[in-house]
Amino acid sequence: MFKRVSYPVIVVFTLILALCVQAHGADFEAIDELIETKNVSRIREAIDRLETHLKGNSQDGEALWRTAKAYLYLGDRVDDDKLEVFETGKAYAETAVEFLPTSPHPHFWQAALTGRIGQTRGILSSLFMVRPMKDALDQALELDENYADAHWALSQLYHQAPGFPLSIGSKKSALQHAERAIELDPGNLDYQLQLALALEYNGRKDEAISVLESLLVDPALNQEPELRAEAEAYHLDFTK
Numbered sequence: 001m002f003k004r005v006s007y008p009v010i011v012v013f014t015l016i017l018a019l020c021v022q023a024h025g026a027d028f029e030a031i032d033e034l035i036e037t038k039n040v041s042r043i044r045e046a047i048d049r050l051e052t053h054l055k056g057n058s059q060d061g062e063a064l065w066r067t068a069k070a071y072l073y074l075g076d077r078v079d080d081d082k083l084e085v086f087e088t089g090k091a092y093a094e095t096a097v098e099f100l101p102t103s104p105h106p107h108f109w110q111a112a113l114t115g116r117i118g119q120t121r122g123i124l125s126s127l128f129m130v131r132p133m134k135d136a137l138d139q140a141l142e143l144d145e146n147y148a149d150a151h152w153a154l155s156q157l158y159h160q161a162p163g164f165p166l167s168i169g170s171k172k173s174a175l176q177h178a179e180r181a182i183e184l185d186p187g188n189l190d191y192q193l194q195l196a197l198a199l200e201y202n203g204r205k206d207e208a209i210s211v212l213e214s215l216l217v218d219p220a221l222n223q224e225p226e227l228r229a230e231a232e233a234y235h236l237d238f239t240k
Helices: 007-025 028-036 040-056 061-075 082-099 104-121 123-143 148-160 171-184 189-201 205-216 219-223 225-238
Strands: none
Touching: 028 040, 028 061, 040 061, 061 082, 061 104, 082 104, 104 123, 104 148, 123 148, 148 171, 148 189, 171 189, 189 205, 189 225, 205 225, 219 225
């Protein structure tokens, strides 16, 4: 015969089951994979899963910054309501900073979304967004000096922003941060492209072309059609 299960045992079992369900709802590895597909429908699926999880776990910083990331990926790939998508993502990033202040990830995505909002609004807004974007990236590096994505983003920022006295643009800093990102992750295709751009920005066109040519023959680039198109366009421009 089966023994009667005591009430405390039932309570413990229920709590364990609830935690298992919660963990399944926040399967961050699977969610990251959905986002990284760069496929709009799968990014939306990731957002749905994250926002469902956040309904019962509103202070989960790991879920919050991933939601911010997902909205950035989505905004890059939709034409309608682009600004609203980026602003929604930035709100999630800011909340993630509040609940996970010692992690570099929320600060990075806050910076990235700030930049996207500035670009979407126009040049004057972009200039206005430079300082808060740099501050957030600096904070990410203060928390983790080896945070490669922050070096990559800072290289882009120093490259694209006007120089003194209008803004912080700097050829030297753009190249330094691009080189540091590559040191930390030599195989990253985005970093290789930014290194080529920073080299060309510093008048080292032959080296830039060499980096682009190495990138263009990398088989991994076949899985990144958007990046391949960018690299091909820059290679054509640099070799004219």
